[in-house]
Amino acid sequence: MSSEEAMATLSGIEGVREVKKISERRIIAPCSRDAYRRVVERLAELGFNHVVAITGVDAKDGIDLLLHLGSSLMVTVKVRIDPSDPRIASISDLLPGAEMREREVHDLLGIEFEGHPSPARFMVSEDWPAGVFPLRKSFAPAAPEPRRSCQQ
Amino acid sequence: MSSSYERIFDIPIGPQHPALKEPAMLKLKVDGEHVVGVDLDVSYNHRGIEKAAEYRTYIQNLYLIERICGICNVAQTLTYCLAVEYLHGKEIPPRARFLRVLAEEISRINSHLLWLGVAAHEIGFDTFFMHVWLDREITLGLMEALSGNRITSSYNVIGGVRRDVTEGLLSTIRKGLDELEPRVKRYREIVLNDRSILKRTQGVGILRSADAVSTSAVGPTLRASGIKSDVRIDDPYSSHDQIPFNVITADGCDAHSRILVRLDEIMESVQICRHCISKLPAGPILQRLPRRPPQGEAMSRVEAPRGELFHYISSDGTDKPYRLKVSTPTLANLPALVRMLTSKGRYVVNIADVPVILASIDPCFSCAARVERSGGA
Numbered sequence: 001m002s003s004e005e006a007m008a009t010l011s012g013i014e015g016v017r018e019v020k021k022i023s024e025r026r027i028i029a030p031c032s033r034d035a036y037r038r039v040v041e042r043l044a045e046l047g048f049n050h051v052v053a054i055t056g057v058d059a060k061d062g063i064d065l066l067l068h069l070g071s072s073l074m075v076t077v078k079v080r081i082d083p084s085d086p087r088i089a090s091i092s093d094l095l096p097g098a099e100m101r102e103r104e105v106h107d108l109l110g111i112e113f114e115g116h117p118s119p120a121r122f123m124v125s126e127d128w129p130a131g132v133f134p135l136r137k138s139f140a141p142a143a144p145e146p147r148r149s150c151q152q
Numbered sequence: 153m154s155s156s157y158e159r160i161f162d163i164p165i166g167p168q169h170p171a172l173k174e175p176a177m178l179k180l181k182v183d184g185e186h187v188v189g190v191d192l193d194v195s196y197n198h199r200g201i202e203k204a205a206e207y208r209t210y211i212q213n214l215y216l217i218e219r220i221c222g223i224c225n226v227a228q229t230l231t232y233c234l235a236v237e238y239l240h241g242k243e244i245p246p247r248a249r250f251l252r253v254l255a256e257e258i259s260r261i262n263s264h265l266l267w268l269g270v271a272a273h274e275i276g277f278d279t280f281f282m283h284v285w286l287d288r289e290i291t292l293g294l295m296e297a298l299s300g301n302r303i304t305s306s307y308n309v310i311g312g313v314r315r316d317v318t319e320g321l322l323s324t325i326r327k328g329l330d331e332l333e334p335r336v337k338r339y340r341e342i343v344l345n346d347r348s349i350l351k352r353t354q355g356v357g358i359l360r361s362a363d364a365v366s367t368s369a370v371g372p373t374l375r376a377s378g379i380k381s382d383v384r385i386d387d388p389y390s391s392h393d394q395i396p397f398n399v400i401t402a403d404g405c406d407a408h409s410r411i412l413v414r415l416d417e418i419m420e421s422v423q424i425c426r427h428c429i430s431k432l433p434a435g436p437i438l439q440r441l442p443r444r445p446p447q448g449e450a451m452s453r454v455e456a457p458r459g460e461l462f463h464y465i466s467s468d469g470t471d472k473p474y475r476l477k478v479s480t481p482t483l484a485n486l487p488a489l490v491r492m493l494t495s496k497g498r499y500v501v502n503i504a505d506v507p508v509i510l511a512s513i514d515p516c517f518s519c520a521a522r523v524e525r526s527g528g529a
Contacts, residue, residue, distance in 0.1 A: 023238065025387055026451055051368040052453065053462045053479035068462065072386040074451065097368025100192075100486050101479075108202075118191075125195045134203055135475075141203060 001046065003027060003073055009046065010075070013039055030078040037089040039077055040067065044094055048075055051097035056109035058083075058137045063109060067091070067098075081111060083136075090116040108135040159183060163503070167196050171274055171507040176517040180493075180506065187501040190493045192486060194517050205476040210236055210310060210443065213473065220478060221516055222303050223266060226259040227456035228478075229308040231463040234389055234452035236310050239445035239467050246433040248312035249391040254325075254428040255298060255307045256390070256454075257421040261332070262291040263457030264414040264421075267514045268339065271411060274511045275352040280342065287335045294328045297321055312438035322429050329422050336422075340415045343408075353408035357492040357509035358499055360405055369488040370481050371459020372417065373513045375401045376409035383455035397424050407512040414514075444471045456481055458514045485513045 003021055010019045010027070015035020020028045031039050043049075052068040063086060067077040081088060090113035092099040102113045103122035110133035113119065124134070133139060166177040175196035181189035201220055205213050217232045218225045230252055237244060265288040272280035292302045299305035299315060307313055317325075343349055359369065364377035374381055382399045384392040400416040402409035447469040453462045459481030466475040492509050495501045501509070 022449065028449070049365065049368075051484075052460065053464065053477065055464045055475075055477040055479075057466055057475045057477075066464065068451065068464070071381055074387070074453075076451065095368065096366050096487055097484070100483060104483070120191075121195065122193070123195055123198055125198065134200055139203075141200070 001073065006046070006073060006075060009042075010039075013042055015039065025073050026076070027073065028076045028078055030080075033079050033081060033088055036077065036079050037091060037094075040069075040091045040094055043069055043075060043077070049095060049097075051095050051101065054098060054101040054105050056105045056111060056135065058109065058135060060137070063111060065105070065111060069095075086110055087112045087114055089114050092116055107133075109133050110136065160188065165506060167193070171510040172270060172515060172517075174515075174517045176515070178493075178506065178510070180503070182503060183495075185502050185504075186495045187493055187503060187506065188495050190490055192490065194486075197517055202476055202478060205473060207472065209471045210445065210473065213476065214309065215306070217476075217478070218304055218306060221480070223263045223516070224259070224456045224458065224461065225304050226255050226307060227454050227461050229306075230256060230390070231452050231454040231456075231461050232465075232476075233308045233310050234454070235450040235463045235465045236445060237441070238450040238452060239448050239465065240441050241446075242311070242439055242441060244312050244439050245436045246391070247316075247435045248437045248439070250428050250432050251313045251317065251437060252308055252390045253392065253395065254425055255295075255305065255313070257424045257428070258291055258294050258298065258325075259305070260421045260457045261418050262288060262295065263514075264418050265291060267414060267457075267511075268411065271407075271508070271511050272349075274507045275349060277346075277348060280339075280349075284339065287332060290328050290332050294325050297324050297328075309438070311441045312436070314438075316437050317432070322432070325425065326429060329425055333419070333422055336415060336418050340412070343411050343415060349411075350408065352505075352508055353406065353411060353512075354404070355406055356505045357407040357410075357501075357512045358405050359488055359492050361403075363491050364405075364488060367487040367491060368484055369459075370484045371455070371457075371514075372410055372413045373459065373485050373488060375399065376413045377405045378403035383453050383460050387453060389452070389454060391428075395424055395427050397427075407508055410512045444469060458482060458516060459484060480516070482513070482516045485515070489513050489515070 007019050010016055010029045016029050016031045048069040050071045055066040057064040063081045063083055065079045065081055069075050102116055105111055107123040160181050160183055163180045163182050167175045170176055170178055177193035179191040180187050218229050220228050265284055269281040269284040295305055296302045299307040359377050361377045364374050378401055380399050380401050385399055397420050400413050402413050445467050448467055450465045453460055462479040464477040465473050468474040493501055
């Protein structure tokens, strides 16, 4: 499928706005949270069933969830999530390749994937405090102690 | 069975070195000798490289990214550089693109030979392991000649490569490849004919083509299930669209096919290196770029030795990335690994096969959890 065809099809799905082609084989399709699962279902039907990655970005006014799909042409579905209600439908049943990636995003950014088959902790260790999400911008790691103080 | 005893038992393997010298925990559910379920825990290695990258400049990050994985350091820095160069909207000189391919393919040969040794060790064939690792020294020598370092090469930089090659160096590399080629052919014969290798790997760790596609498997694991997919062809970067090569596949769908795919890929990489050396364009090796890329988003991917490697960078116009995401091939292959480790119908997984199956995807848990590993050097 050429990028023009993919863009035309994506623009036709309800809930998708301003599909953007950023380079030869990269398309970004922002969509609403409610439309997310429907968009992924449609893309999987079109043959975009290879999950490249799922990225979470703590943009200052919300969390962006980016799902990168496709082996030659790569479509990125972008969803803005409200950090006070960080929930989204899981797509692990549609695309099993997304299973561990959703668990990773959950551990590092605190997004709840509703309907995930095994939402156990995956990426951070068992003694990591609950409710602390390292990739949120509000989390600032402590600076390491200097090896030698200046007074010595 | 109508007994009051539990029929399914849990057996933990790991977290200390379940197969490779890396921490990962496999919680196996076994029914007698058969594995019927598996729960993976890779959390022992998370050190927050993605977070650390947000506190460092683009140039400092180059050296941080390189330390995600010792073996695929060339692929890691290449993916990162491609993303940063995309943000700048600049092409790099053709000579640098060819040199990047050369470094990438030498590191692929190195990684596959390292893996072959580890796989032989898992099978219990330690003599083979010693021979393979002796020949792996040739590639380490070539990498040292090319970049100055055996493992952590620091060869790719933003805008090109760090070091140029001379005629003398190219002939050294050519000689090294000539020395390596017959050795790899010999190993291929051994893998095809040795009874102990065949018995330990054939029919072990089956991943059917449909499962490989549905679990989004990548790299040699995917290609050994008969799927012709390679980022170098599907989404070409550097100069791969100008270099003729074959995508190696095998249709055995088992651990044995994964060995053969990697061995044949070494032969292809040797040919790619030779092509790069003979067709190396003249010109500069570096395009200088400003320290601050413009605002924007970049996504790049590279066929690392273990499979598809992906980087996402979001830039806010400062000298530090706003967000850097790294997605490594091991994480992509974990759902496929779970399929391979689960008995289903007539396909049974014995506990004794678990290390071979685990090793067959060439896992790098430090990559998956993103932290430095020693690189086996």
